[in-house]
Amino acid sequence: MNLQVENISIEIGKKQIVDDISLRVNSQQFVGILGPNGCGKSTLLKSIYKVLSPNKGYVKLGEMDVLKEKSKKIAKHLGVVGQFNEISFDFTVEQMVMMGRTPHKKLLDSEAKKDHEMVEQALKTVNLLAYKNRSFLTLSGGEKQRVILARVLAQEPKFLILDEPTNHLDVKYQIEIIKMVKQINIGTLAALHDLTLAGSYCDYLYLLKNGSVVTYGKPEEVLTKENIEFVFDVNCEIYQNPVTGHIGIAYL
Numbered sequence: 475m476n477l478q479v480e481n482i483s484i485e486i487g488k489k490q491i492v493d494d495i496s497l498r499v500n501s502q503q504f505v506g507i508l509g510p511n512g513c514g515k516s517t518l519l520k521s522i523y524k525v526l527s528p529n530k531g532y533v534k535l536g537e538m539d540v541l542k543e544k545s546k547k548i549a550k551h552l553g554v555v556g557q558f559n560e561i562s563f564d565f566t567v568e569q570m571v572m573m574g575r576t577p578h579k580k581l582l583d584s585e586a587k588k589d590h591e592m593v594e595q596a597l598k599t600v601n602l603l604a605y606k607n608r609s610f611l612t613l614s615g616g617e618k619q620r621v622i623l624a625r626v627l628a629q630e631p632k633f634l635i636l637d638e639p640t641n642h643l644d645v646k647y648q649i650e651i652i653k654m655v656k657q658i659n660i661g662t663l664a665a666l667h668d669l670t671l672a673g674s675y676c677d678y679l680y681l682l683k684n685g686s687v688v689t690y691g692k693p694e695e696v697l698t699k700e701n702i703e704f705v706f707d708v709n710c711e712i713y714q715n716p717v718t719g720h721i722g723i724a725y726l
Contacts, residue, residue: 475501475535475536475551475632475633475660475661476498476499476500476501476534476535476536476661477497477498477499477522477533477534477535477633477661477663478498478533478534478535479495479496479497479498479518479522479531479532479533480496480531480532480533480534481494481495481496481530481531481532482494482495482496482518482521482522482528482530482531482532482533483495483528483529483530483531484514484517484518484521484526484528484529485529486517486526490685491514491517491685492514492517492518492521492528492685493514493684493685493686494531494686495514495518495531495682495685495686495687496531496687497663497680497687497690499633499661499662499663499678500661501660501661502659502660502661503661503662503677503678504655504656504662504664504675504676504677504678505662505663505664505676505677505678505679505680506664506665506666506672506675506676506678506679506680507519507663507664507665507666507679507680507682508666508667508669508672508679508680508681508682508696508705509681509682509683509705510683510705510706510707513682513683513684513685513705514682514684514685514686515638515665515682516637516638516665518665518682519635519637519663519665520637521533522540522635522663523540523548523552523554523635523637524540524541524545524548527541528541535548535551535552535632535633536551536632538551540552546577547577549576549577549629550577550578550629550630550631551631551632551633552631552632552633552634552635553574553626553627553629553631553633553634553635554626554634554635554636554637555619555622555623555626555634555635555636555637555639555651555655556622556637556638556639557637557638557639557640557641557642561610561611564609564610564611565609565610566606566607566608566609566610567597567602567605567606567607567608567609567610567613567621568593568597568606568607569610570610570621570622570625571593571596571597571606571621571624571625571628572585572589572593572628573625573628574592574593574596574624574625574626574627574628574629575589575592575593575628575629577629578629578630592628592630593606593624593628594606595627596624596625596627596628597624599624599627599654599658600620600621600623600624600627600654601620602617602620602621602624605617605621614647615642615643615644615647616643616644616646616647616650616651619639619640619643619647619651620650620651620654622639623639623651623654623655627658631660632660632661633660633661633662633663634655634658634660634661634662634663634664635662635663635664636655636662636663636664636665636666637665638665638666638667639651639664640652640666640667640668640671641667648668648671649671652664652671652675653675656675664676669697669702669723670720670721670722670723672693672697673693673694673697673720673721673722673723674715674718674720674721676693677692678690678691678692678693679691679692679693679696679697680696681696681701681705682705683704683705688701688704688705689701693720693721694721697712697721697723698712699711699712702723708725708726709725709726710723710724710725710726711723711724711726712724
């Protein structure tokens with residue numbers, strides 16, 4: 475399922491946060507959005523998954539006009555993993571993941587055999603099936619994020635949005651989450667902070683500064699010394715990782 479975003483602009487408190495951004499993600503493509511804090515990455519994504527209303531522009535997911543469609547219908551096709559997932563109530567891991575089945579159920583519907591099958595499959599995908607009876611609150615940050623990913627997978631989405639999902643995680647869990655999403659092999663749009671991680675796993679990148687797209691293209695086209703200095707105001711050297719062949723960044 476393809477995502478098409480055209481001419482999205484967002485103004486908050488009379489300040490232009492996102493300025494006329496257009497982008498596209500094809501089916502099975504992993505696309506990253508990069509830029510410094512405050513550049514508009516998360517604000518743009520929130521407009522795509524309907525937490526914020528843009529001042530202009532449109533979003534199409536397949537043939538759906540996302541900004542005009544009902545949220546429940548969108549949730550059957552679009553899954554979102556954010557960066558903060560703290561809750562106050564004590565649910566088990568299985569109960570948390572079962573919440574992902576909500577878009578497919580009518581009010582007061584009980585859990586069916588398929589719901590339990592989808593939850594079990596999602597937990598297997600994130601390697602947490604053995605944790606299904608554990609309290610969500612007792613898990614580590616990386617484990618919690620894997621549960622949230624499993625909850626999204628239980629929705630049976632055709633497209634994923636990752637809203638800085640690894641921002642607060644250790645390096646091990648950052649890589650783990652991105653690898654798991656990559657292996658799912660559906661269209662994915664992700665706001666990321668780690669440039670090396672983005673260069674290693676993204677098929678295509680958009681680089682933002684002050685709410686606008688500075689450049690876009692394949693990682694080797696976007697992650698250049700000149701672009702990084704212009705957008706992030708840091709000096710660096712770019713090299714090719716001799717083991718993986720991916721882009722490496724040495725900050726000076």
